[in-house]
Amino acid sequence: MIEFQAVTKQYDDGTTAVHSLDLRVEEGRITVFVGPSGCGKTTSLRMINRMIDPTSGRILIDGKDIRESDPPLLRRGIGYVIQQAGLFPHRSVLDNVATVPVLTGTSRREARRRAAELLELVGLPAGVAKRYPAQLSGGQQQRVGVARALAADPPVLLMDEPFSAVDPIVREGLQEELLRLQSGLAKTIVFVTHDIDEAIKLGDKVAVFRQGGFLAQYDEPSVLLANPADDFVSSFVGRDRGYRALGFLTASGLNLGSVPCVRFGGTVGAAKAALEDGWAVAVDEAARPLGWLSAARLSTVADDAEVTEELLISGGSLYHVSADDGATSGSLRSALDSALSSPSGHGIAVDENGAVVGGVRAQDVLDALAAARDAGKVPS
Amino acid sequence: MSWASAHLDEVISAAQTHLILAILPVLFGLIISIPLGWLAARYRIARSILIPLGGILYTIPSLALLVVLPVILNTAILDPVNLVVALTIYTIALLVRGVADALAAVPETVIASANAIGYRPVGRFFGVELPLSVPVLFAGLRVATVSNMSLVSVGALVGIGGLGQLMTEGFQRYITAEVGTAIVVIVVLALILDGLLVLLGRALSPWAKASRAGATA
Numbered sequence: 001m002i003e004f005q006a007v008t009k010q011y012d013d014g015t016t017a018v019h020s021l022d023l024r025v026e027e028g029r030i031t032v033f034v035g036p037s038g039c040g041k042t043t044s045l046r047m048i049n050r051m052i053d054p055t056s057g058r059i060l061i062d063g064k065d066i067r068e069s070d071p072p073l074l075r076r077g078i079g080y081v082i083q084q085a086g087l088f089p090h091r092s093v094l095d096n097v098a099t100v101p102v103l104t105g106t107s108r109r110e111a112r113r114r115a116a117e118l119l120e121l122v123g124l125p126a127g128v129a130k131r132y133p134a135q136l137s138g139g140q141q142q143r144v145g146v147a148r149a150l151a152a153d154p155p156v157l158l159m160d161e162p163f164s165a166v167d168p169i170v171r172e173g174l175q176e177e178l179l180r181l182q183s184g185l186a187k188t189i190v191f192v193t194h195d196i197d198e199a200i201k202l203g204d205k206v207a208v209f210r211q212g213g214f215l216a217q218y219d220e221p222s223v224l225l226a227n228p229a230d231d232f233v234s235s236f237v238g239r240d241r242g243y244r245a246l247g248f249l250t251a252s253g254l255n256l257g258s259v260p261c262v263r264f265g266g267t268v269g270a271a272k273a274a275l276e277d278g279w280a281v282a283v284d285e286a287a288r289p290l291g292w293l294s295a296a297r298l299s300t301v302a303d304d305a306e307v308t309e310e311l312l313i314s315g316g317s318l319y320h321v322s323a324d325d326g327a328t329s330g331s332l333r334s335a336l337d338s339a340l341s342s343p344s345g346h347g348i349a350v351d352e353n354g355a356v357v358g359g360v361r362a363q364d365v366l367d368a369l370a371a372a373r374d375a376g377k378v379p380s
Numbered sequence: 381m382s383w384a385s386a387h388l389d390e391v392i393s394a395a396q397t398h399l400i401l402a403i404l405p406v407l408f409g410l411i412i413s414i415p416l417g418w419l420a421a422r423y424r425i426a427r428s429i430l431i432p433l434g435g436i437l438y439t440i441p442s443l444a445l446l447v448v449l450p451v452i453l454n455t456a457i458l459d460p461v462n463l464v465v466a467l468t469i470y471t472i473a474l475l476v477r478g479v480a481d482a483l484a485a486v487p488e489t490v491i492a493s494a495n496a497i498g499y500r501p502v503g504r505f506f507g508v509e510l511p512l513s514v515p516v517l518f519a520g521l522r523v524a525t526v527s528n529m530s531l532v533s534v535g536a537l538v539g540i541g542g543l544g545q546l547m548t549e550g551f552q553r554y555i556t557a558e559v560g561t562a563i564v565v566i567v568v569l570a571l572i573l574d575g576l577l578v579l580l581g582r583a584l585s586p587w588a589k590a591s592r593a594g595a596t597a
Contacts (some may be wrong), residue, residue, distance in 0.1 A: 051496055076498035086493030090511045090587045100497055132590035148497075158496075 417479025
């Protein structure tokens with residue numbers, strides 16, 4: 001556990017970067033510091049490993065004041081992932097990862113063995129080990145940065161806008177990867193970002209900072225979305241917070257409807273007979289959805305013609321549920337999105353094998369939301 | 381060629397002296413330039429003194445320096461130490477700026493992550509900053525080495541050995557072949573040293589090739 005006690009950082013020119021911060025970072029969870037530039041989030045992070053020392057106040061790690069530790073030794077026990085990875089250009093990927101264990105006295109051979117394991121853990125092929133950082137893509141470099149931070153197996157990991165320099169698709173992959181890693185490692189992670197979506201996606205708890213180094217709100221993401229503390233947080237959290245808050249509600253109360261399915265490869269006449277309200281889902285032999293068939297489009301083709309790919313209308317997002325217990329997995333947000341993005345107005349629910357198990361209408365989601373609200377499951 | 385083959389021992393011995401007098405100052409200059417360059421990279425005030433000073437030192441004519449140094453060092457005018465000190469000064473003048481620029485060019489994120497990982501300043505310097513400055517450092521070493529190879533010849537004017545002596549002797553005795561031999565040997569040795577430094581620099585910074593390829597990829 002990391003604890004900030006009345007921590008203030010003031011620079012010589014009089015600007016206050018962090019203003020009397022009181023905050024407890026919970027052990028084994030991801031805590032995200034988020035806010036606009038100049039809000040003190042990065043300064044707060046860097047005070048944890050004494051890259052910056054506070055002007056006043058105390059920071060405790062597991063009850064111990066960090067000022068009692070020699071900074072280099074303290075830092076070797078805290079993993080750190082920096083923007084643009086900050087890898088050493090002159091060392092191979094493997095030696096980059098092995099850096100901290102070698103610093104702390106592990107033999108080079110043992111450190112490299114461990115580094116190779118870590119590269120695998122963060123999803124990098126063994127072939128990259130001997131390459132230099134410049135030969136890797138931005139996303140790969142970032143993975144190496146994470147592996148390096150994990151190399152000495154520190155209980156605490158500080159991540160300073162680690163994914164800000166990669167493109168959105170790669171960033172999403174790295175975020176998923178971090179959540180996957182964290183589910184196995186349970187490190188105490190402090191993550192700094194200016195991206196509220198990233199904060200809400202990754203954070204078990206999110207600290208929203210305001211310009212001048214004030215902590216505006218410190219809560220779970222769902223509470224942040226449902227109940228922002230003030231206008232600043234509300235505007236920072238953004239426009240669609242009502243919609244995004246659905247992401248934190250499980251769709252357990254959602255009733256799946258039926259949806260007409262047509263095996264791809266049959267005749268147009270058979271497909272027309274299967275339509276309900278002018279729509280049906282074309283599926284493959286494993287009942288996986290391929291696209292929608294509409295009365296409007298099928299009417300242009302003779303009944304004895306075969307259903308071809310040209311006749312398919314591409315579908316919207318899929319709503320994933322687990323087959324055993326129906327609609328317990330997935331969030332109301334993904335359910336609603338599947339309905340809203342579908343050309344027929346019916347979202348397609350699929351099980352973990354990708355097979356169609358039912359349909360979702362927007363109204364079903366709203367009914368489930370009302371039920372959740374009545375049951376007190378919506379934070380307020 | 382007939383003159384050279386007839387005086388082979390003389391040429392080889394002069395070449396050896398020449399090489400020692402050219403290379404020693406490069407080594408001394410390198411050892412001194414690294415801490416000075418570090419100072420110049422680290423402290424603005426050190427930079428504002430050292431870099432212009434290096435520029436001024438390099439503009440002092442070598443012959444003038446060779447005449448003045450014995451007075452300052454209290455050495456004999458014919459002492460080779462004078463030449464070694466003079467060339468060391470030129471080497472420093474050439475290298476300090478390069479070292480300072482190379483160290484200053486180490487990316488901020490690399491320094492920050494070295495600190496954040498738990499490097500102490502000395503370990504960081506030798507483990508991170510110095511290796512990263514190898515390409516620039518070797519570019520400076522090549523210039524200094526080649527420059528020294530030609531400057532050693534000037535020492536002959538104040539009676540210091542080396543291939544320059546063959547030149548002064550050849551001029552005095554109108555032996556064109558002797559002068560020609562000295563020039564050819566100096567140029568060839570300078571090219572060889574330059575080539576060796578290129579190879580050594582590459583061997584010490586295998587990552588630099590990857591960085592260049594990566595930057596253009």
